[in-house]
Amino acid sequence: MKKYFVLLLVGLLVLSLSGLATAQELTGNDVLENVEESISADTAQITFSMELHDGDRVRNRKLETYTMDGPDYDKGKVRFLEPASVEGTGFLTRDPHDSDDDDMYLYMPAVGSVRRIAGSDKNNSFVGTDFSYNDLSLLGGANYDDDYDATIIEENDEEYLLEIIPTDEEIEYSYGKMWVQKSNWFPTKVEFYDEDEELYKVLENEDIKEIDGYWTAGQMTMSDVQDDTKTVLYLEEIIYDEQLDPRLFTTRNLQRY
Amino acid sequence: MWLVQRFIKKYPKLIILVTILITVFFAYQALDVEIDTDMKEMFPDGHPTVETFDEISDEYGGSEYVVMILESENVINKDTLGNIDYLTEEFAEIEGVNKVRSISNIEEIHGEDFTIEIRDFIRDLPTTEEEVAALSEDLKTRDRYLGALVAEDFSAATIIAQLSPEADQQQVVSQVEEIREGMDLAEEHYLTGNPVLTNEMADNMKEDILRLFPLVSLIVMLILYKSFKSLRGVILPIAVVLISVTWTIGLVALLGRSLSIVSTVLPVLLVSVGSAYSIHLLARYYEDQQEGLSEEVAINNSIVKVGLAIIMAGVTTIAGFSSLGFSELTIIKEFGLFTAFGVLAALLISTFFVPAVLVLLKEPRNIESAGDSKLLTKLFDTLAQVANQHYRWVVLGVVVVCIISLLAIPRIQPETNYITFFEEDSEISQADRLANREFGGADTLELVIDTQATDGIEDPLFLEEVKGLQEDLEDMALFSNSMSVVELLEETNKALNEGDEEFERLPDSQAAVAQFLMLLASDDEDLLGDFIDFDHQESRIRVNTASADSTELEAALAEVDGLIEDRFGDEDYQITVTGIPVLTNTLTDMIINSQIRSLISSLILAFIITSILLKSPLKGFACSFPIAVTILFNFGLMGWTAVSLDVATSMIASIAVGIGVDYGIHFYTRYLEEREEGAELGPALEVAIHTVGRANYFNATAVTAGFLVLLLSSFPPLRTFGLLTSVTMIVSFIGAMVVLPALIITGEALSNALSKEEEVTK
Numbered sequence A: 001m002k003k004y005f006v007l008l009l010v011g012l013l014v015l016s017l018s019g020l021a022t023a024q025e026l027t028g029n030d031v032l033e034n035v036e037e038s039i040s041a042d043t044a045q046i047t048f049s050m051e052l053h054d055g056d057r058v059r060n061r062k063l064e065t066y067t068m069d070g071p072d073y074d075k076g077k078v079r080f081l082e083p084a085s086v087e088g089t090g091f092l093t094r095d096p097h098d099s100d101d102d103d104m105y106l107y108m109p110a111v112g113s114v115r116r117i118a119g120s121d122k123n124n125s126f127v128g129t130d131f132s133y134n135d136l137s138l139l140g141g142a143n144y145d146d147d148y149d150a151t152i153i154e155e156n157d158e159e160y161l162l163e164i165i166p167t168d169e170e171i172e173y174s175y176g177k178m179w180v181q182k183s184n185w186f187p188t189k190v191e192f193y194d195e196d197e198e199l200y201k202v203l204e205n206e207d208i209k210e211i212d213g214y215w216t217a218g219q220m221t222m223s224d225v226q227d228d229t230k231t232v233l234y235l236e237e238i239i240y241d242e243q244l245d246p247r248l249f250t251t252r253n254l255q256r257y
Numbered sequence B: 001m002w003l004v005q006r007f008i009k010k011y012p013k014l015i016i017l018v019t020i021l022i023t024v025f026f027a028y029q030a031l032d033v034e035i036d037t038d039m040k041e042m043f044p045d046g047h048p049t050v051e052t053f054d055e056i057s058d059e060y061g062g063s064e065y066v067v068m069i070l071e072s073e074n075v076i077n078k079d080t081l082g083n084i085d086y087l088t089e090e091f092a093e094i095e096g097v098n099k100v101r102s103i104s105n106i107e108e109i110h111g112e113d114f115t116i117e118i119r120d121f122i123r124d125l126p127t128t129e130e131e132v133a134a135l136s137e138d139l140k141t142r143d144r145y146l147g148a149l150v151a152e153d154f155s156a157a158t159i160i161a162q163l164s165p166e167a168d169q170q171q172v173v174s175q176v177e178e179i180r181e182g183m184d185l186a187e188e189h190y191l192t193g194n195p196v197l198t199n200e201m202a203d204n205m206k207e208d209i210l211r212l213f214p215l216v217s218l219i220v221m222l223i224l225y226k227s228f229k230s231l232r233g234v235i236l237p238i239a240v241v242l243i244s245v246t247w248t249i250g251l252v253a254l255l256g257r258s259l260s261i262v263s264t265v266l267p268v269l270l271v272s273v274g275s276a277y278s279i280h281l282l283a284r285y286y287e288d289q290q291e292g293l294s295e296e297v298a299i300n301n302s303i304v305k306v307g308l309a310i311i312m313a314g315v316t317t318i319a320g321f322s323s324l325g326f327s328e329l330t331i332i333k334e335f336g337l338f339t340a341f342g343v344l345a346a347l348l349i350s351t352f353f354v355p356a357v358l359v360l361l362k363e364p365r366n367i368e369s370a371g372d373s374k375l376l377t378k379l380f381d382t383l384a385q386v387a388n389q390h391y392r393w394v395v396l397g398v399v400v401v402c403i404i405s406l407l408a409i410p411r412i413q414p415e416t417n418y419i420t421f422f423e424e425d426s427e428i429s430q431a432d433r434l435a436n437r438e439f440g441g442a443d444t445l446e447l448v449i450d451t452q453a454t455d456g457i458e459d460p461l462f463l464e465e466v467k468g469l470q471e472d473l474e475d476m477a478l479f480s481n482s483m484s485v486v487e488l489l490e491e492t493n494k495a496l497n498e499g500d501e502e503f504e505r506l507p508d509s510q511a512a513v514a515q516f517l518m519l520l521a522s523d524d525e526d527l528l529g530d531f532i533d534f535d536h537q538e539s540r541i542r543v544n545t546a547s548a549d550s551t552e553l554e555a556a557l558a559e560v561d562g563l564i565e566d567r568f569g570d571e572d573y574q575i576t577v578t579g580i581p582v583l584t585n586t587l588t589d590m591i592i593n594s595q596i597r598s599l600i601s602s603l604i605l606a607f608i609i610t611s612i613l614l615k616s617p618l619k620g621f622a623c624s625f626p627i628a629v630t631i632l633f634n635f636g637l638m639g640w641t642a643v644s645l646d647v648a649t650s651m652i653a654s655i656a657v658g659i660g661v662d663y664g665i666h667f668y669t670r671y672l673e674e675r676e677e678g679a680e681l682g683p684a685l686e687v688a689i690h691t692v693g694r695a696n697y698f699n700a701t702a703v704t705a706g707f708l709v710l711l712l713s714s715f716p717p718l719r720t721f722g723l724l725t726s727v728t729m730i731v732s733f734i735g736a737m738v739v740l741p742a743l744i745i746t747g748e749a750l751s752n753a754l755s756k757e758e759e760v761t762k
Helices: A002-023 A028-039 A133-139 A251-255 B002-010 B012-030 B048-059 B078-093 B129-139 B169-181 B194-228 B231-254 B261-290 B295-326 B330-360 B374-389 B391-411 B427-439 B460-475 B485-496 B510-520 B550-568 B580-613 B617-641 B649-676 B681-712 B716-761
Strands: A043-054 A057-069 A073-082 A090-096 A103-107 A114-117 A148-155 A159-166 A175-181 A187-193 A199-211 A214-224 A229-240 B064-071 B097-101 B107-112 B115-120 B156-163 B188-192 B443-450 B479-483 B538-545 B574-579
Touching (some): A028 A148, A103 A251, A114 A251, A148 A175, A199 A229, B002 B295, B002 B330, B012 B231, B012 B330, B048 B574, B048 B580, B064 B078, B064 B169, B064 B427, B078 B097, B078 B156, B078 B169, B107 B485, B115 B485, B156 B427, B169 B188, B169 B194, B188 B194, B188 B427, B194 B261, B194 B427, B194 B681, B231 B330, B261 B330, B261 B681, B295 B330, B295 B580, B295 B649, B330 B580, B330 B649, B374 B681, B391 B716, B443 B550, B460 B510, B460 B538, B460 B550, B550 B574, B550 B580, B574 B580, B580 B649, B617 B649, B617 B716, B649 B681, B649 B716, B681 B716
Parallel strands (some): A114 B115
Antiparallel strands (some): A043 A229, A057 A073, A073 A090, A103 A114, A159 A175, A175 A187, A187 A199, A214 A229, B064 B156, B064 B188, B107 B115, B443 B574, B479 B538
16 A cells, blocks of 8 residues: 555656656747757868859858867957958957957958957958858857847747847847757747847858757858848868867967968 | 801800819819929930939949038037037938948048057047047048048038938938938038939929919919900900919829929919910900990901911910920920920810800990000001111111121020029028038049959059049049049058058059958948949949039030040940939030920921911911021020020020910911901001000010019029010010011012012013
């Protein structure tokens, strides 16, 4: 009798525990954390080909990026490979975890030495693309959690729809909408709204595949719906988590091309 | 005409009813009529100059600008900068405004040591006098905005709003005005730019029409009363006018067209012209009753005898105005055609509606008057005497007038600058003068050089040529403050080289240009997008253009073409020159061509029509000749008094033909009528002068007074037009009353001499 009672008790406990587990709803920020978790490798070396579209006109570029998440700050380097006229032009960023004071350096072969880009508005277009300097950090997925607060506004079996609101005052968007796949915590689409709460830009991730254990988009398109322009990034090569020499992220290295 | 007469007698009520119904229909349409004063409306649809203007406008986010100028002793102070900043932000919020440029938001690439920064020239508005002084010092070194956004002596600053191609310009302008009114500006402030001009013009036009139309109606009514001293003598002609104006405006709206700047003249013109037909009709109606005929006979005679003359006169008037349809300028073409329709309406109403009303009315009590004054009789006696006895002197006088006028024709200058439509002391004119003085002009000339190759503009040699062209342009008196990608590249070069002045020059390799352009593309205000295209294939140069008269502008633009040819003639580039100055200049050519075309066609039409109606080319010539002299006189007057040929004055010749020929036709038909009834040459002329002369006189007075009302217009060119047309009307009256009889006598004398000779030779 006692036995049965214990069994029943255990059974009830298990039931209620499992019930608790299913009832434990994720918050928007949990989802965002999962997103970040799913795609942020410690280091990444990526080669992109880039298409700038304006109506039916297209300009092509090719660039390589190096990113490394450090203990104190994240570092990134972008180097243009094509067209030949801009080959070697590079940007170096250092983004401290505990402040918004990013550092950015520019190297142009035509100038021959590195210049620091001071106090620039990070909402400015990154060299004429539809990505702002702020948006660049989203490409690695790293900064969604740092820069945005999220709430779930819709959910179905396949995906979450989040509303994301920037916590970083320097981000010009008033809010965004983000669609996240449940299966792999990968965002398929993000809409950004301007100060007047009108749709401004749309980021779409396509060709999502798992590479070295990380979910990765083979094609990323940022469209400026107000200007009718878009920038498409095609993933050409990617290496995750390979040990990178910290000296890759120095201005001296930036200058060496 | 008998048919018409019988029809009118049979169905007077039907005619009146139909007229009223048609009028109600058109009146309903007329409620929707719109005013459009945009300069581009002057051009025919699809005109290449406008298409080019629109294409460049589309590509570069708009070619129309609303410019606000603030003026004070020194605009670089805390308050004024605060105002500029506020206005800049407010203007940017207006729907239809693409971009706003002012000293408060202009961006620059700044370089110091190893740091570069793309930033606002004024990051924070100065709060202390020290900061103001430092900013002033800084500003003195910035050639790019000195003389463009701030006057070199700091006495004025501009806030320039670029309107997107699809903007509702009137809406933008009124919002700009609202913002300005909401502020208590201590500085003198002015608004200018083409959309402001267009808007202001539409406002002035509405006021003009509302003021001038009642006035001209009143004046014509007074003249009518003085002429006929009876109620029906006033009411009937004025009713004709009101109905025909309603039909015309209704038609304009029905066809989806709009009233343009010259349409201001339309009601005034129809009042003067439209009243003429009923004046002639009523004059005969009274004249016959005075001579003891019954009212019925009087109506019959008016319709049958005068009716024919009225129709002839109407047809020539319609032809005269229709000849404006040959004009290349849409607004003149439409004005001509719509006025022709209005005249047709007045003609129909006069021949059907007026007699129909007379049929229904009782016999008039007062038939004495008919403008019988001793002074008039004396005037006509004198005229008859001059024509009869001194016809040789008259012919000689005509020859002299023709020669003097011909001499003056080369002196006539075309003028199409929109600014001439504004009073000297109007805000627009003041702003224009200020812009000319401090900023090298309120209009911009736009040059787009298409290298026909992607990245073609990245070639440093090409850019050197662009820079050279800009220097050439700035050497010309009319142009200043040119801007292109060259200035931006030079600024970038300097910034990237530690702010060293020495590097304020073009980079020397294609790679450097490409890299600099990539950096410049980071600027969020899209400074670069104003000067190059997406493919780096085109380079756009903007240069401020001072106000100039049409001759100067034409010469300057021809010189620009030469400079372009010198620089780029050998290359396979496609070079486009556009902007408001180019539109203005194209109009100048069009106005001259149109003048010649409509002048010749109106004279030929008048000659053909009178020849057909009078069944003799000789008689047709006799009727048309005085009017040809009148037109010549008009041009002579313009030449000698330096009145320029503009959209308004270029219509005078056709108006003179349209209206002036009538006097001759009425005179000639009456003269022939008298001759057919057996009168000798001299007495026949005398009767014609005394009878038709009276109607002509009333008509000329009404028309002249009508045009003189335009002296109260708020548009200086319309005032000149009114005065000149009035003079022309008086001259064509004299032409019909003196020159035509003299011509008839001379012709008779000549043919007599010839037939005598023939008799002798026989």
